[in-house]
Amino acid sequence: MGLIKKIPVYLERLPGGGILTTSLDWVFDQSRASSLWYLLFGTACCAIELMATGASRYDFDRLGMIFRASPRQADLIIAAGTITKKMAPRLRLLYDQMAEPRYVIAMGGCTVGGGPFYYDSYAVEKGIDHIVPVDVYIPGCPPRPESLLEGCITLQKKVKKEKIKDWS
Amino acid sequence: MDRDELIKHLLEKFPEKIELLETGRAEPFFLLKNKDDLVAFCESIKTDENLDIDYLCNIGAVDTGERFEVVYDVASVKKHIRFDFKLRFEYEGAEIDSVQKVWPAANWYEREMWELYGINIRDHGNLKRFLLPDDWDQGHPMRKNWDAPDFVRMPEVE
């Protein structure tokens, strides 16, 4: 990872190096966008819709997204379902265990802002953006598989815009 | 064994201990006056051969604003009997016996009651926290008078 970060710095000095970095950016972004492996992390009702989206009618595999069981090999967490106060440190722990270019999709009303459990519930986190940095929010309770796929495509667009230089 | 036979049978068996609450529904509802003879009452309805109550549907605690109530819904799988009974006791010194010995299913129900309502359960075995986060220190959330900084109530809309 370290080496890759330095490539653009050297390339810039070469004459016409800019073209090379942009094309390198394009290759890296295309590959990263079209092979987002999502972590099997479903807590509540949205997990059933996540499974339904993985099934044959709305197949995730068409976008190149297969489920990985271990956070080390996943580069996308789809936080599907209510995150309660007891589950929040677990979610943060999983996010920290993931390898670096990682993304988070907040699927469902509960992860966006508490959803139907915002009022009168003493045990539910009101949204997960204060736990993990979220890239794409998908409203709905539970969101339809089409909106989940649309969320993934939005994330792919976002990934395609990133530059190598500003990697963390 | 239909409803009236059941009521007659139970009332003669425990003349002064229980009293029938008029709910007009198929399942009779009794009130156990004194909460100390709970375990004796449960054991006798379980061993009584023409009652044979061996299936505990549900134990629920209720905070009615001025006192606690604990409702036991029981049934018999073989004899198709189902009825409920409840205890009433004040807030302070809220302590009841555990019916785990009669129905092992009661274990988690009582543990939940202890955690969310603060009703102490005598000789329960493992009264540990299991629904709320481990570092929970804001008391017993299901009580009516409970409140917390981030607890938002739904506004009244007419």
Place this chain on the structure above:
Amino acid sequence: MEITGIFKYLYEQLVATGLSQTWVEIISLVVAAVIVFGFLAVMALFLVWWERKVSGHIQQRFGPMMTGWHGWRQTIADAVKLLQKEDITPSTVDRPVFYWAPIICFVAAFVAYVTIPFGKGLIVSDLNIGILFIIAITTFTIISLLMAGWGSNNKYALLGGMRSAAQVVSYEVPMVVAVLAVVLFAGSMSMVDIVQSQAKIYQWYIFRLPFGPIAFIIYIIAATAETNRTPFDIPEAEQELVAGFNIEYSGMKFAMFFLAEFVNMFTVSAIAATLFLGGWQGPWLPSWMWFLIKSLALVFVFMWFRWTYPRLRVDQLMEFSWKFLLPVAFANLILAGWMKYSGWFNW
């Protein structure tokens, strides 16, 4: 359209340049290694893509579609993405063991191709102990699984490592005995001789009743266990051990394990094709094409297993191997010996 001619021509050019004999040998072996490595890397990428498409269509869905026509660039995208991933080495890990495990697994998978004949004359070096060399090399994967299991200092990985070592060892024995039956009949361990002993189609060892098909079936079962594939994929059983031995690996290290698994699958089916289905023998088509068709057919059978069968439990798996597969393999060997001695079936 035999391509052995091209290599002969290149070899003569090399000799013509007048370098000393040892230099010529070194260069030709290096060139052969690079070609085999390139072929296998492309084959591994193809197999990963093919597995996802086969699994998709078995499960009535499409599999990768978005990257190129029917997603043919999917595995390239996966590989390049894995290049960019941060290569995490957890602090509590046993550093050298953790670092070397994927490399040994990767190398073991590729070295086995030294003695596999890709076609008539297309063989890196025809050792006279060909099949013995391959079996010896493929057992290296056990060491790498154990190292990965122990090195990651993670309870699940340790369980996965122990299970995989036990499984591969216990399925190695029936596999060797099944291969022994074939070697007994072929009279030599060199792969080229084995293939030449199956000149006609009825001479293929799979059709040499009664010992041939039994040996073939035992070999296929042991091979599925060898490459940790369902119904024997206990080591990385997602549901039980999260991800088994490769739970702590990310980025390029995980990619090495992932590709090694697919190269192993191709190795095992290539050996099966060479031993039982007459290697590169076949009418009309050039020899290397026959070899590819037979191997990929067997690879499809392995993929088919994976997407239809549930998983066996560890002790059932051991029991199946020691109490059932091994006795049958020995009985088959004795049968083969009697057939060879009595000469009845020696056509």
Place this chain on the structure above:
Amino acid sequence: MTAPGIHTEEFQVNMGPHHPSTHGVCRFILTMDGEVIIKAEPVIGYLHRALEKICENRTYQQCIPVLDRFEYCTSMSCNEAFALAAEKLGGLEVPERAEYLRVIMLELNRIASHLIWFGTTSLDLGAITPFLYGFREREDILDLFEMTCGQRLTYNYIRVGGVAKDIPPEFIPKCKEFLDKFDAKVDDYERVLTENPIFIVRNKDIGVLTPEMAIAYAVSGPSLRASGVKFDLRKDDPYSIYDRFNFNIPVTHNGDCYDRYLIRIAEMRESARIVRQAIEQIPEGEIAAKVSMNYKPPEGEVYSRIENSRGEMGVYIQSPGKEKKPLRVKLRGGSYNQLQVMPELVKGHKIADVVAIMASLDIILPEVDR
């Protein structure tokens, strides 16, 4: 089990809360000797969303969508349990057509929930393909639900006093078409898994639940019937109009994982039979009693229970009388007791069996944590 001289100590493994096989978020602390489990202690509460506290501040009609999330695989039965309890409190009469619509939706939802169970059971045992086949049929049922109430998972369809909307005209033909091809599909499932030797070896005599232990721990539903106790609320404590349909209750006797599998597969066929009969007998008429938005039932309390795909689902409501909000709502799910009995079933088995037992008991966590 180990040689006398060698010193071995137990080995604690933490299975969950994020674990691909636990349904929802449940954590087991397994104390193991090698692969064999000595003690399993479930740790729950990761999905405790305080549904009961929320229902105390909602009117009766507003409670229905909250209870959809109580048991999201069969949301229809949660609505039905609450609606039945509220109607018993206020003595409401539900029109005939509404009763038939409820039974049709309940049984379709039971099939959909059993299909989720069928998928996750095969997924947990390693066979990934039946998961896809199960969800393929479930999508057809979800189309039927979408036609009537517009949602795929949390329907908010059965209301206090009746149902929300009437079924569109093309519902019945589509439902007939689904039912005709459904039995053939269940035969497909049987062909994929039931005679599969590996599936049988993984499930036979694993996690045997004796009838006494089942009743003592108040286990109900398919897991109880797999232990030989013929107890189904639709027949033994009939609610709504189940006594008008003839269907039988599958019972098997040795209570292991394989029997629980056979029971649920048979139940899918029975539910399809009920829906077929209900479609033929459905009368015309209005679909809901006149119930005002802030419906104030008289003072009193009731515990009503229905047969859900995971056992007995009960709702206890206590109403203070002149209020439009219930004083207390206590929910009881079938998985609550099955998870309580699981440590007893798991002792002495291997880690691979924990997964098989949990899948066969069809435990999902919202029922346990509420």
